[in-house]
Each structure stands twice: as structure tokens, then as C-alpha cells.
Amino acid sequence: MNDFNFYSPTEFVFGRGRECETGRYVKKYGGSRVLIHFGGGSAVKSGLLDKVKKSLEEEGVAYFELGGVKPNPRDTLVYEGIELCRREGIDFILAVGGGSVIDSAKGIAAGVVYEGDFWDFYCGKKVVKALPVGVVVTISAAGSEGSGDSVITKEEGMLKRATGSDALRPRFSVLDPELTMTLPAYQTACGATDIMAHVFERYFTNTKEVEITDRLCEAVLMTMLRETPRVIADPKNYDARANIMWAGMVAHNNIVGVGREQDWNSHGLEHELSGLYDCAHGAGLAVIMPAWMEFVCKHDVMRFCQMATRVFGVDMDFTDPEKTAREGIRRFRTFLHSIGMPINFAELGAKEEDIPVLVEKLGVDDGRTGGFVHLSSEDAAEIYRIAVKAEL
Incomplete structure (x- = not known):
């Protein structure tokens, strides 16, 4: 066996209905102005987004929304998210969705505090710091809810690249298996x-x-x-x-x-x-x-x-x-x-x-x-x- 360091600080909140506690965990980890990042209509139609927003309101946490994450998440939406976060003074990114949403949220979190182009991180430059990220998982797949990894696709040339850093590990992840029951x-x-x-x-x-x-x-x-x-x-x-x-x-x-x-x-x-x-x-x-x-x-x-x-x-x-x-x-x-x-x-x-x-x-x-x-x-x-x- 090789020598290693292992650092895995994420708090996992597991079980039925735990998404209703999201606001409490955002507040616990320092969030006061939150970007809720999500994908298509399923988070809205299922009522999950409303539950998450209600939990934030109960904790007095202000929030802003950015949906539209696609499978194989695109750099264009990450750029949009970075601009929104800077404009609104966002201090916490909350991903509500699967691996693509979480990966996009991590890209935004790294890009907001970086003076250069966030794509630098997906070309080999290490992420040193990022805004804190929290997660509400809706599909069991990518494992991004517990990792420091992120994969983004650059629309110009459709290049799909990855980055990884402990700075991108979520502060907490809510895992309710019932949220995955409606998946095809x-x-x-x-x-x-x-x-x-x-x-x-x-x-x-x-x-x-x-x-x-x-x-x-x-x-x-x-x-x-x-x-x-x-x-x-x-x-x-x-x-x-x-x-x-x-x-x-x-x-x-x-x-x-x-x-x-x-x-x-x-x-x-x-x-x-x-x-x-x-x-x-x-x-x-x-x-x-x-x-x-x-x-x-x-x-x-x-x-x-x-x-x-x-x-x-x-x-x-x-x-x-x-x-x-x-x-x-x-x-x-x-x-x-x-x-x-x-x-x-x-x-x-x-x-x-x-x-x-x-x-x-x-x-x-x-x-x-x-x-x-x-x-x-x-x-x-x-x-x-x-x-x-x-x-x-």
C-alpha cells in the first residue's frame, strides 16, 4: 500500500425528508446569501425546490436561483453563475440535483473567487479556494456529493474536462433515497x-x-x-x-x-x-x-x-x-x-x-x-x- 492523506470533511444528512432541513445546514456552514443551482423542470415539478426554499426562508437565509443545468454541464452556464454571484454578493452555492448540477455548482464556486478564467482549473491549474458548496442529491450516480471532483464541457469544441481539489468538497450533502424514486x-x-x-x-x-x-x-x-x-x-x-x-x-x-x-x-x-x-x-x-x-x-x-x-x-x-x-x-x-x-x-x-x-x-x-x-x-x-x- 502507498502512503496517502485522506481528507473527507463533508457532513452527510441521510434519510427520508431530510431535504426540509437544508436551510439549517446552509446556515450552519456560514451561508447568508445563497445561489440555488438546479437543472430542468423536475426539481420544480416535484416540489423539491419549494421545500428547499421554504427551509432557507425559515432560517432567514436570502437566496437567488439559477436553473438550466444540462447533462454534461456547460461552461456557458458556469460563467453566468459566476457573474450572478459576484453581482449579488453570494457567499454559498447550493446544488439541488444530480452530478451535473453539483459539478456546475463547483465550477461556479471556484470561479467566483478567482481573478482569471475558471476554465484554467479544467486545464490543469489547481483549485486553491472556492465558495462553500452544499448539495441536495436527486440521483445516485456521480458521487460528486462526497468528492472534490468536477467535470465541465466547454461548448466551443465540446471539450469535456475534469478538475479536482479538496477545496471543492461539499460542506454538507442531503441524501434522501425517496428523491430518486421517480427516475426513469x-x-x-x-x-x-x-x-x-x-x-x-x-x-x-x-x-x-x-x-x-x-x-x-x-x-x-x-x-x-x-x-x-x-x-x-x-x-x-x-x-x-x-x-x-x-x-x-x-x-x-x-x-x-x-x-x-x-x-x-x-x-x-x-x-x-x-x-x-x-x-x-x-x-x-x-x-x-x-x-x-x-x-x-x-x-x-x-x-x-x-x-x-x-x-x-x-x-x-x-x-x-x-x-x-x-x-x-x-x-x-x-x-x-x-x-x-x-x-x-x-x-x-x-x-x-x-x-x-x-x-x-x-x-x-x-x-x-x-x-x-x-x-x-x-x-x-x-x-x-x-x-x-x-x-x-
Whole structure:
């Protein structure tokens, strides 16, 4: 295990109806003039936004609103939010929504206190300080409610880039599993796929002797295998929703990734798909991650065997370990298909002829690649080609 520091200061407020306490937590963490940041009409139609605003009013907290966050959140709305916050003297950002809303809120929080262009942070400059952020979560997926990460798409060129800093970790996050019950099955499945991908990006590592985090990763993955079909079959299953919601946070606040080298190639490859085609992030990961696994499997066959046997229940074939490893990958792809996820370019709506564009935007030869296996541009192109022809 490698040396590490782990800092995770977020207060999690979990359970039924806890969104009605939002104002109290905003006030607790110093908010007096708040920007409520949200997405489309669902937060309004469901009555959630009214509950949040009422809780702020009860605490005497002034608030301003900025909606319109899209999936794969855009830099243009972040710029608008920064301008609004500066004009109104905002001192706290409250995200009401899923990962896209939270990521956009973090971009605003960093940009308000920065004299330059907030996009600098998504080009490699570290976020040193930001306005405090609070969160009311409406979808279990990105884990941004517990992490210091944020992903934004620049509309010019549709470049999707990430940044990360402890300065962006939310002060508090409200997690009410009931708020996720109205999600369509497809969105639920996309979220589940994203959660599993966050774990796999940490699970596939070159670091030795990481049994504790291996087992934590495997526990989250096995939870998702059990609970995802349950909520798709019964969207109002509170206990399954609760397990998934907490799994989403655990998967990405990095407690399962400390002390080990991580990869993140699959996310990089997928970001170009959702940047170009504006597809759901989880759906893109469903296509890319098994393809990436097939490509890198031989790098450490026994780690893939460990995944196959411990997570997917494959019997170990000691005479042909690679057969065991590839059966684990096959079962992962089959699971994704069973919950309604695409498994190849055609099902996602991507085009094979766009692979050169995807690779060029990815820019792996400029150092934008992962840790488990270092990819060249040709490697990236081959993974996309595997994803083109993938089948069960």
C-alpha cells in the first residue's frame, strides 16, 4: 500500500425528508446569501425546490436561483453563475440535483473567487479556494456529493474536462433515497453504471498489497449487482435505493481508492464520447469500460481473475487464467445489458468513422492518460474499435 492523506470533511444528512432541513445546514456552514443551482423542470415539478426554499426562508437565509443545468454541464452556464454571484454578493452555492448540477455548482464556486478564467482549473491549474458548496442529491450516480471532483464541457469544441481539489468538497450533502424514486429506469441504470465505473477505475491498479481497499471495492460492486435489478423492477424499493445512494458516495469520495495507484482511462475515453454525442455519461461508460478491460486484460490477468471470481462468481480455471478473466468481463457486459445499458457504438449512437476525432480530442500523447496501463493514441483507437463491435 502507498502512503496517502485522506481528507473527507463533508457532513452527510441521510434519510427520508431530510431535504426540509437544508436551510439549517446552509446556515450552519456560514451561508447568508445563497445561489440555488438546479437543472430542468423536475426539481420544480416535484416540489423539491419549494421545500428547499421554504427551509432557507425559515432560517432567514436570502437566496437567488439559477436553473438550466444540462447533462454534461456547460461552461456557458458556469460563467453566468459566476457573474450572478459576484453581482449579488453570494457567499454559498447550493446544488439541488444530480452530478451535473453539483459539478456546475463547483465550477461556479471556484470561479467566483478567482481573478482569471475558471476554465484554467479544467486545464490543469489547481483549485486553491472556492465558495462553500452544499448539495441536495436527486440521483445516485456521480458521487460528486462526497468528492472534490468536477467535470465541465466547454461548448466551443465540446471539450469535456475534469478538475479536482479538496477545496471543492461539499460542506454538507442531503441524501434522501425517496428523491430518486421517480427516475426513469434508464437514468437509474446509467447512474448504477457510473458508480461501478468509479470503483473499477480504482480497483485496477499496479499497487500491491491493497487487500482492504480491494475488499471495499468488491463490496460496493456486489451491492450494485444486487440492488440495481431490484430498483429497476420496483422503483419505490426504499431499501435498495438507500443502498445504491450510499454506494454512490462511497464509490467516489476515494475511501476505496486510497493508498493505491488509480487508472481513469475509461473515464477519459468516455468523456470524448459524451462530449461529441452528448450521450449520458453512464451509457458511454457501459460501452467503453468492458472494451477497455478486454484491451488491457493481459497486463495483469490475475487481477482480472480476482474480479471475476470475487465479484461475478466465476470458477477459477488455473489451467487457463485468461479464460477466467475474460469470463468476468463477459459477465460484466451481460449485466450492463440486462439493466438496459448500450454495449456498443451502434446502441449508443456513436459512429466508427468518428474514432480519429475522438482520439485527437482525447490527446493521450500529451499525457492525458491513466495509471494501470499507459495508452498511446493507437491504443485508444483500438479500444474504441473494440467498443464498435462489442457483443454478448
